[in-house]
Amino acid sequence: xxxxxxxxxxxxxxxxxxxxxxxxxxxxxxxxxxxxxxxxxxxxxxxxxxxxxxxxxxxxxxxxxxxxxxxxxxxxxxxxxxxxxxxxxxxxxxxxxxxxxxxxxxxxxxxxxxxxxxxxxxxxxxxxxxxxxxxxxxxxxxxxxxxxxxxxxxxxxxxxxxxxxxxxxxxxxxxxxxxxxxxxxxxxxxxxxxxxxxxxxxxxxxxxxxxxxxxxxxxxxxxxxxxxxxxxxxxxxxxxxxxxxxxxxxxxxxxxxxxxxxxxxxxxxxxxxxx
Numbered sequence: 483x484x485x486x487x488x489x490x491x492x493x494x495x496x497x498x499x500x501x502x503x504x505x506x507x508x509x510x511x512x513x514x515x516x517x518x519x520x521x522x523x524x525x526x527x528x529x530x531x532x533x534x535x536x537x538x539x540x541x542x543x544x545x546x547x548x549x550x551x552x553x554x555x556x557x558x559x560x561x562x563x564x565x566x567x568x569x570x571x572x573x574x575x576x577x578x579x580x581x582x583x584x585x586x587x588x589x590x591x592x593x594x595x596x597x598x599x600x601x602x603x604x605x606x607x608x609x610x611x612x613x614x615x616x617x618x619x620x621x622x623x624x625x626x627x628x629x630x631x632x633x634x635x636x637x638x639x640x641x642x643x644x645x646x647x648x649x650x651x652x653x654x655x656x657x658x659x660x661x662x663x664x665x666x667x668x669x670x671x672x673x674x675x676x677x678x679x680x681x682x683x684x685x686x687x688x689x690x691x692x693x694x695x696x697x698x699x700x701x702x703x704x705x706x707x708x709x710x711x712x713x714x715x716x717x718x719x720x721x722x723x724x725x726x727x728x729x730x731x732x733x734x735x736x737x738x739x740x741x742x743x744x745x746x747x748x749x750x751x752x753x754x755x756x757x
Contacts, residue, residue: 486697489559490520491757494727496555496568498754502747504571507580510737512552514656514694514722515623519556521700522621522652526708531561534588540618541591541607545600546625546654547581548739554578554587562589598631600624601651605637608649608715619708622651627659627674635685641715642686649715650708651687653678654694656724658735682717694720728753 725731
């Protein structure tokens with residue numbers, strides 16, 4: 483368990499370092515998803531970094547594609563490509579574009595970026611596995627802001643219709659989005675959505691809710707729900723904090739996409755070193 487915590491800390495450090503060095507990229511969402519990515523890539527998913535196209539691998543779709551830097555750091559730490567390549571993030575001709583491009587980087591199962599579309603790709607992958615009697619599972623990481631997209635719920639309905647018990651959606655419910663639903667004080671953002679669990683249950687999914695920063699609880703929840711024999715698609719509502727791990731970024735929508743100053747970078751890395 484301690485190792486998974488350290489991997490999550492490493493993901494957060496890599497996100498801050500890369501965004502700071504490249505002077506571009508998203509911060510808040512990748513930080514809120516770091517624990518989820520750690521548990522998936524270093525424990526739950528069946529994968530072979532040395533053979534990224536292995537047919538029997540579990541699939542992963544980052545539907546909240548703007549959090550790509552979090553996924554890239556995870557893949558680098560897991561051994562899909564050299565960590566030093568993170569220094570090319572979002573550069574011309576780099577394999578590490580601002581949004582995931584499966585035609586450039588091995589280890590990506592889907593190109594994403596247009597919010598709400600990733601789950602539809604995941605439904606297709608899960609349906610293909612079921613039709614071909616394949617054992618692999620498909621995991622989709624959704625943002626709670628993008629869950630306002632109608633396509634998400636169309637896909638949810640189709641997944642239930644075909645009883646895709648091999649599909650697992652994880653909602654990174656950090657309760658904060660960059661635009662829309664401005665709060666009364668004009669300096670913040672209201673929660674993008676509410677009652678996530680009730681909505682997914684209404685669509686016929688097997689739903690669990692968990693603290694998205696409790697590594698042990700995340701692991702146990704994912705292990706339990708993925709082994710459920712009910713045939714229903716699975717949804718895990720991971721309650722998280724945007725900007726988790728860096729005090730001045732936590733719960734601040736302005737850090738959805740922002741570049742730390744020199745002083746902010748040193749402050750952030752100092753806090754992350756304490757993990």
